[in-house]
Amino acid sequence: MEQPLTPAEFTAALRGLRHRYWDRHPFHVRVHAGEASPEDIRRWVANRWYYQRCLAQKNAAIIANCPDPEIRRRWLERISFHDGHSGGEGGLGDWLALGAAVGLDETELLDERHVLRGTRFAVDGYLTFCRTRPWWESAAAALTELFSPEHMSDRIHAWREHYDWIKPDGMAYFEKRIPQVREDASYTLGLVVRHCVTREQQETAIAALAFKCDVLGAMLDAIDYAGQR
Amino acid sequence: MEQPLTPAEFTAALRGLRHRYWDRHPFHVRVHAGEASPEDIRRWVANRWYYQRCLAQKNAAIIANCPDPEIRRRWLERISFHDGHSGGEGGLGDWLALGAAVGLDETELLDERHVLRGTRFAVDGYLTFCRTRPWWESAAAALTELFSPEHMSDRIHAWREHYDWIKPDGMAYFEKRIPQVREDASYTLGLVVRHCVTREQQETAIAALAFKCDVLGAMLDAIDYAGQR
Numbered sequence: 001m002e003q004p005l006t007p008a009e010f011t012a013a014l015r016g017l018r019h020r021y022w023d024r025h026p027f028h029v030r031v032h033a034g035e036a037s038p039e040d041i042r043r044w045v046a047n048r049w050y051y052q053r054c055l056a057q058k059n060a061a062i063i064a065n066c067p068d069p070e071i072r073r074r075w076l077e078r079i080s081f082h083d084g085h086s087g088g089e090g091g092l093g094d095w096l097a098l099g100a101a102v103g104l105d106e107t108e109l110l111d112e113r114h115v116l117r118g119t120r121f122a123v124d125g126y127l128t129f130c131r132t133r134p135w136w137e138s139a140a141a142a143l144t145e146l147f148s149p150e151h152m153s154d155r156i157h158a159w160r161e162h163y164d165w166i167k168p169d170g171m172a173y174f175e176k177r178i179p180q181v182r183e184d185a186s187y188t189l190g191l192v193v194r195h196c197v198t199r200e201q202q203e204t205a206i207a208a209l210a211f212k213c214d215v216l217g218a219m220l221d222a223i224d225y226a227g228q229r
Numbered sequence: 230m231e232q233p234l235t236p237a238e239f240t241a242a243l244r245g246l247r248h249r250y251w252d253r254h255p256f257h258v259r260v261h262a263g264e265a266s267p268e269d270i271r272r273w274v275a276n277r278w279y280y281q282r283c284l285a286q287k288n289a290a291i292i293a294n295c296p297d298p299e300i301r302r303r304w305l306e307r308i309s310f311h312d313g314h315s316g317g318e319g320g321l322g323d324w325l326a327l328g329a330a331v332g333l334d335e336t337e338l339l340d341e342r343h344v345l346r347g348t349r350f351a352v353d354g355y356l357t358f359c360r361t362r363p364w365w366e367s368a369a370a371a372l373t374e375l376f377s378p379e380h381m382s383d384r385i386h387a388w389r390e391h392y393d394w395i396k397p398d399g400m401a402y403f404e405k406r407i408p409q410v411r412e413d414a415s416y417t418l419g420l421v422v423r424h425c426v427t428r429e430q431q432e433t434a435i436a437a438l439a440f441k442c443d444v445l446g447a448m449l450d451a452i453d454y455a456g457q458r
Contacts, residue, residue, distance in 0.1 A: 026458070117351075117443040117446060117447045117450070118350070118447050118451065120354075120443070121347070121350040121351045121353075121354045121443075121444075121447050122346075122347075122350045124350075124354055124357075125349075125350045125353055125354060128353075128354075128357050214349075214350075215350075217346060218346045218451075221346070221450075221451060221454050222347065222447075222450060224454070225450050225453070225457075228454075228457065
């Protein structure tokens, strides 16, 4: 087996997957350029709901596969971030508010009538990955967090500039998520770099992050294709 | 719980999913109308390779979940149908021959370079389904066999008519598969109808067949979308 990468090389390799992140997908490019119709925005919000509702479960799967109580304690916060402490709170509650701000009522989101088969297979695949792989592979997959703060910040600006029909209070999810995700990304990166000490583990972690970029990209492929039919 | 459907009603409900089968997908409609480019045909063959190579595994997963030796004995034939008795034989060998007939070399198929992320998530989702659900749900999912003989027969005619650049000896897979799939479909339908005696089991079996139609449809969505980008 080859020599392990140094921590700096390994970090650079993970960050080097930047180009596979979904912010450069043609669908997002069009949305941020102001070219999306209300139907496009609603289809994106309703499909991403299916992803949002998997996040607490995928984080619980990571905890379920992790033998280290210190890591489990820290990772637990992520479940609460998404689920909140009661109905209508947390990331899920904020996503329902986003739905309302773009003109989707709660029933339409909850019954998943707008969720495309491509979204379903990609998100279900992510959940299966986190249930069946070692915790550190799933932690590495979560490192799309490295790329997301800037993208979310761009989204807030682009939506305010181009889509005045979207109620601004719908953006709470992104506003709360940006500082949280910066903190999470820094913790996760340190954890993955400390844990992956062999070249094989490092390559596996890089592949896990590439896989996660494909989960997100496949969702947008489905969302974009549905708008063209 | 509602009354169970009669065998005739249950069979009609399963056959009633005909409209969700992938023969009516815009991509297949264009291929059969002679409007596909060589790149379209090659992309389809290379992506469907990923599905073909999962079939022996999904059949083994069904056997792995089945407590009845009589069913297991019969289902075993399906593994050999796809894997053959040595390299280059069976459904896999015939699919490699189809690849050659459309101008894809074996390396290109085997290294999966043309396999799209949407295909991967759909097929992996099908395999996870067969690994984790009761054997009779996966058997019901296999009932797309009810719809496939006619579609394969149309394909042979359409390809011969419209695409003279495809070598005719590449069609062996479909020519062997048509009589086999008719026999398999009849056996599987009898098995599922005999086994699913409660309304809940019947509804679950119908949902499994709908899920399988989505697996196939999601592959074509990805293949069609990739041709438009």
